[in-house]
Amino acid sequence: MDADDVRPFVHAIATAQLVTVGEDGVPDATFLPVLWEGDRLVGHLARANGHWRRIVDGSPALAIVTGPDTYVSPSWYATKAEHGKVVPTWNYSVVHLRGSVDVHDDPAWVRALVTRLTDRHESARAEPWAVSDAPPDYIDKNVRPIVGVELVVSSVEAKAKLSQNRSDEDRAGVAHGLSADGRDPSRLVTE
Template sequence: MSTTPPARPASLYVPRSNLMDPDDVRPFVDAVATAQLVTVGEDGVPDATFLPVLWQGDRLLGHLARANGHWRRIVDGSAALAVVTGPDAYVSPSWYASKAEHGKVVPTWNYSVVHLRGRVVVHDDAAWVRGLVTALTDRHEQPRPEPWALTDAPADYVDKNLRPIVGVELVVASVEAKAKLSQNRSDEDRAGVATGLVADGRAPEGLVAP
C-alpha cells in the first residue's frame, strides 16, 4: 500500500495577518498591469513569460511574442498560474524601535503578490489580438493629456506589428492575494521601517501597512 499522501492543490502561503483586503485585489492587479504567466507543457517542462495583462470579469488577458516558443507549448485548457507582484524591499532589523528595547529582531522582506489560477487558452487570431492591444493601449493612454490611439498609426503599419504577437486568456478559477507589510509589528516598528525605506531612497507607500 502506498504511503504517499494525496496531492494537495497548490496554494500561496498567506498568514492571516498578511491577507490582502479583497477590495484591494483588482485595483492592485490593474495598477501593476503585468504578470508572469506560468504553464507546463505536455513534456512536463514549465515555461514562464512576463507579459502585460488586463483583468476583465473572470478573464486575465495578455499577449506573447510569436517568436517566443512558450505559446506553442501551451495546451489549450490546461492549468496555468499568473503571478502579479508589487513593490518589494529588504527590511533591516536596525529600523525597528524594538531593537533598542530587547534586540530580538531579525531581517525580513516586505512585498505584495497576487496568484491567479485557472485554465489557459491561446488566441492566434488577428481580430482577438487587435481587440486586446486596443484595450491595453486605451487603459494606459487614457490618463495622458493627449492619449495615443491605435488608429493614430497607419493601418498597414499596425497590421504589420500585430502579426508578431499571439493572445492568451486565463479563465480565472481562484485568486490568492498576500500583502506582507510589517502588519505583525508595532506602530513604532512600522514607523521605523518607513523611515528606513525613505533613507534607502524607497517610498514606503505600498511597502508598509498604514
C-alpha cells in the same frame, strides 16, 4: 479573498508572469502586459517566444502579479534597542490568479486586445495615443509578431506582508529606513 478586492491592485500593476507546464512537464514563465476583464485575464506575448507553442489549450496556469517588494533591515525596528530579538525580513504584495489558459493566434483577437491595452495605458494622458492613430497596415504588421493568451480565472489568492505584524514604532522605523535609503515607503509598509 474576494476577487473584487484585489482587482485595483492587478489593474495598477497591469503585468503578470504567466506560468504554464507543457506536455513534456517543463514549466514556462513569461512576463506579460495584462487586463483583468470579468473572469478573464488577457495578455499577449511575442510569437518568437516558444512558450505559447507549448501551452495546451485548457490546461491549468498561474498568473503572478507582483507589487512592490523590499528587504527590511532589523536595525530599523524600535524593538531592536529594547530587546534585540529582531531578524531581517522582506515586505511584498502579490496576487496569484489560477485557471485554465488558451492561446489566441488570431490577428483580430490580438488587435482588439492591443487596442484595449493601449486605451487603458493611454487614457490618463492629456493627449492619448490610440491604435487608430497609426496606419492600419502598420498596426497589422506589428500585430503579426504577437500571440494572445486568455486565462479563465478560477481562483484568486492575494498576499501582502507589509510589516503589519510589527508595532506602530517598528513600522515607523521601517518607513524611516526606507526613506533614508531613497525608497518610497508608502506601498511597502502598512500604515
